[in-house]
Amino acid sequence: MRKNILRKNILLVIIVFFVSLLIEIFGFNYRYFFLNENQKGIIEICDSDIKTNNIIFDSGYIATNTQSSITIENSKSIDILRLKIILDKNSSAFEIRTQYPDTKKNERKINLADPLYNDQVFLKIDSKVHPTIELNFNEYLKNNLETSVHISRIEIDNQFYFDWSRFFLLFSILYVLLVLIFNFKYFILKLHITFLIIAIIFGINIVITMPTYFSFDEREHFVKAYQTASFDFGIEKNKEIYWPENIERFFSFNGISTSFDTTEERNNYYDLYKKNDYETKRYYDTTAKPYLPTAYVPAAIGIFLGKFLSLPFINVFYLGRLFNLIAYCLVISILIKQTLIGKRLIFLLGLLPGMLYLACSYSADPVTYSFSLATVTIFINMFYSNKITTKKLVLYLLASSIMITGKITYAPLALLFLILPNKNMPIIKKNISVFKNGFALKFLMLLVLGCVITVNTLYSSFNGLAQWVIEGVSVEGQINFIITHIFTYANICLNYVLKSLPSYFEGPIGNFAYSGTFSSGISYIVTFFMLVLAVVDNNELPKNMGIKNKIYLLFCVLLSWGLVITSLYITFTPVGSLTISGVQGRYFAPLLFPLLLLFKTNKIKNTFKEVHINGFVICLCTFLLLLLLFKLVSGYLV
Structure with a gap:
């Protein structure tokens, strides 16, 4: 039996490998094989085929005013796969808006270029070539009157490109889908293994496909992770550490717009950072400075390992992302396996596209989110157990401490243990009466968590609570405003929460920072399904939590959210503002699981089989992640 399974999987690997190979070679590059031999390779465009308007000639083309444009009159005998525009080092960052509609298949039809981080621009021509292609610079130069665009030369790039990352994406996703289909009887009952496979494979592809700095504030979090990997834990002020020689160039771009629009631009971008020397000693500030290093340990391990192996810097960057993903996947897979109730909820919450996207980047959110789960x-496992062990209490303290050091605003979730039945708490000293009930043990746990909160607060205060330079922001002034206008502030919070409520679910489900978002319809459908799943998936529930306990659980959720918006009101919002700036849906993600637990009850019976519910959840999560990958691939790998 085992030999047959092994043979079947080996055959599956071979088939998927060759199918993926054929799609990459003859699918994405099919037009290359229809070119004549004299049309392949790099072809220079003749001067007679280029018409210019308000262009200065000086070792290339220089555009200086809003009327500047370049028109390429393509000869019908030359088929163009892509245009290759080489920039001069003196060129400023600029936008190219082409009149040719199929050059860029997205809503903006704009390619961005900056010689600081990418000195070549590729314009894909995806259908039959139009007789003329016009490049206009007026949109950029209109708003940047003192700049100019320097283009060294323009070529026709009709080379064959084999994209290894696109090939890996095809191979890995097809293989995972077929493995899950052919072995569904096994994987449908092993949710923790299924989660690990789906999250790792889809996650690796997101890690590779997502451009640098395309997650929220990734540059800031990368600096913090790199500092942690270099044993700079933020205790010493402005400590200098070793960076690559061209790190300034790497930091010149910070997620404002696309760093590359095509595979060719991305490969050119990678070539700029293939050095593996780390001899430039300097200090870089980061807005992530107030966070303790604990949330950055997984990424820091990847960075440290990459530097230890003398890998090229760009590989080190992606290795840090990969380790962040692996840590996230392992923690949630273990939770799915160990939880007494809510396996499918945790599975779904762990594979929410917005959260997996974050886990594939540099951020404090993945560690905070996974350890809030x-x-x-651990709390619900203890609550529904007849006997609570010391080991579970220690694990609870460890998980909640890591969550708090990730973001202190979720500290109220750490207080859930207060409603654990005292009779089920372990006795730590049999011969001392005060230790024969749970009160003393809970008090000790409060002391431990209090110490964690104190250390976190002191560390954040030492490194500065407000790192963003925003006009009108004053931590002290905002605190005084809240204290002296407590009812006004309560009204501000209430109005803000009611106005922005849908975004709390849309963020973790379908917000991908600079890569765009899912439609609101998708987010509403997934939110509705999460609520339904919380209600009907109750066959494993031994007893109801009780109204008093649920009220306390809701109180912890509301208190945590109140602290989240208050922290942003203090550190990110001008004093006395009637709204709250900087709040994003992803900040609500750690509160989703406890919120959904409020809907769990064993009073509603269902006749759904476990395999059917599991199958639907797996299919839904896989479909959502396929949508995300398609969104990324269509933007960055075509």
């Missing part, structure tokens, strides 16, 4: 999971 761990905190709540």
Whole structure:
């Protein structure tokens, strides 16, 4: 039996490999094989085929005013796969808006270029070539009157490109889908293994496909992770550490717009950062400075390992992302396996596209989110157990402490243990009466968590609570405003929460920072399904939590959210503002699981089989992640 399974999987690998190979070679590059031999390779465009308007000639083309444009009159005998525009080092960042509609298949039809980080621009021509292609610079130069665009030369790039990352994406996704289909009887009952496979494979592809700095504030979090990998834990002020020689160039771009629009631009971008020397000693500031290093340990391990192996810097960057993903996947897979209730909820919450996207980048959110799930999971395991072990209490303290050091605003979730039945708490000293009930043990746990919160607060205060330079922001002034206008502030919070409520679900489900978002319809459907799943998936529930306990759980959720918006009101919002700036849906993600637990009840019976519910959840999550990958691939790998 085992030999047959092994043979079947080996055959599956071979088939998927060759199918993916054929799609990459003859699918994405099919037009190359229809070119005549004299049309292949790099072809220079003749001067007679280029018409210019308000262009200065000086070792190339220089556009200086809003009327500047270049028109390429393509000869019908030359088929163009892509235009290759080489920039001069003196060129400023600029936008190219082409009149040719199929050059860029997205809503903006704009390619961005900056010689600081990418000195070549590729314009894909995806259908039959139009007789003329016009490049206009007026949109950029209109708003940047003192700049100019320098283009060294323009070529026709009709080379064959084999994209290894696109090939890996095809191979890995096809293989995973077929493995899950052919072995569904096994994987449908092993949700923790299924989660690990789906999250790792889809996650690796997101890690590779997502451009640098395309997650929220990734540049800031990368600096913090790199500092942690270099044993700079933020205790010493402005400590200098070793960076690559061209790190300034790497930091010149910060997620404002696309760093590359095509595979060719991305490969050119990678070539700029293939050095593996780390001899430039300097200090870089980061807005992530107030965070303790704990949330950056997984990424820091990847960075440290990459530097230890003398890998090229760009590989080190992606290795840090990969380790962040692996840590996220392992923690949630363990939770799915160990939880007494809510396996499918944790599976779904772990594979929410917005959160997996974050886990594939540099951010404090993946560690905070995964350990908030761990905190709540360990709590419900203890709550529904007849006997609570010391080991579970220690794990609870560890998980909640890591969550707090990630973001202190979720500290109220760490107080869930207060409603654990005292009779089920372990006795730590049999011969001392005060230790024969749970009160003393809970008090000790409060002391431990209090110490964690104190250390976190002191560290954040030492490194500065407000790192963003925003006019009108004053931590002290905002605190005084809240204290002296407590009812006004309560009204501000209430109005803001009611106005922005849908975004709390849209963020973790379908917000991908600079890569765009899912439609609101998708987010509403997934939100509705999460609520339904919380209600009907109750066959494993041994007892109801009780109204008093649920009220306390809701109180912890509301208190945590109140602290989140208050922290942003203090550190990110001008004093006395009637709205709250900087709040994003992803900040609500750690509160989703405890919120959904409020809807769990064993009073509603269902006749759904476990395999059917599991199958639907797996299919839904896989479909959503396929949509995300398609969104990324269509933007960055075609």
